Amino acid sequence: ECDVEDCWQREMIVNGEPDPVTEFAFGGKVYVRRRAEEAQESFPAISGAVTAYGRMLLWGLMEQAGRENVYYIDTDSLLVNGEGLERLKPRIKQGELGALHLDxxxxxxxxxxxxxxxIEGRRTVKxxxxxxxxxxxxxxxxxKWERFHSALHHGRLEDYRIRLSPKVLKLPYTKGVVLPSGVVVPHRL
Structure with a gap:
């Protein structure tokens, strides 16, 4: 514990630790932040299995639609042409958990x-x-809102600041070779 008005931040190198530790005071308490590591009770094999299952499910849907009818896939969606839609119709059940729905x-x-x-002039960019x-x-x-640690570092805790931040997309596609037709041939390992 410390004085409620006392706000500070410092980085420390602890003997034997590969990464610096950040210690900061705010609101009468002292906090220590270490580099994020796997939590003691976590089990990454579960999320890995769920991800693998989802990818295989998407692969099966691509095969059912016909790969030539699939224009784009993402984590939880497919963008298909009319023929692909017809082939997937038996799997479309609006509102049913685990089934496809037509967006x-x-x-x-x-x-x-x-x-x-x-899509129809409305751009979506992650x-x-x-x-x-x-x-x-x-x-x-x-x-962009100023982050708490940045405000603490600059000694500006009386208000939050908003700054304008540029964002430029990196366009090269690295997941495969894009053919002149637009078809992507994935890299093989």
Whole structure:
């Protein structure tokens, strides 16, 4: 415990520790932050098994739709053409847990890259906020709240600050070879 008005932060190197430890005081308490490690009670094999199951399920859905009919896949979704939709219809059960549901049918889709696409003119980009201001074809400016540790470091705890932060997408696709037709041939290990 410390004085409620006393706010500070320092990095320390502890003998035998490979990474520095951050110690900071705020609100009358002293906190220690170490580099994040696997929690003692965690069991990563469970999340690994769930992820593997989901990937194999998606692979089966791609096979059912016909790989030539699948335009894009993500963690929990497929973007298919009309033929792919017809082949997947037996698996579509709106509102049923574990079944497919049809999100929408679109006439115009542009796929820019991983988690970066436009459906009917509405662009979705992972990591870019919906209210970000577009400054170029692949760049935006968005508002970011100052993080607590940054405010503590700069001694500004009386209010929160918002800053404008540029975001530029890296476009090279590295998951496979993109053919002139747009088809991606995955790398083989």
């Amino acid at each position: 929408r049918i679109a006439e115009k889709v542009i796929i820019y890259g991983l988690k970066d696409y436009a 990591g870019v906020k919906m209210n970000a201001i577009r400054t170029g074809e692949h760049s935006w400016i968005e508002q």
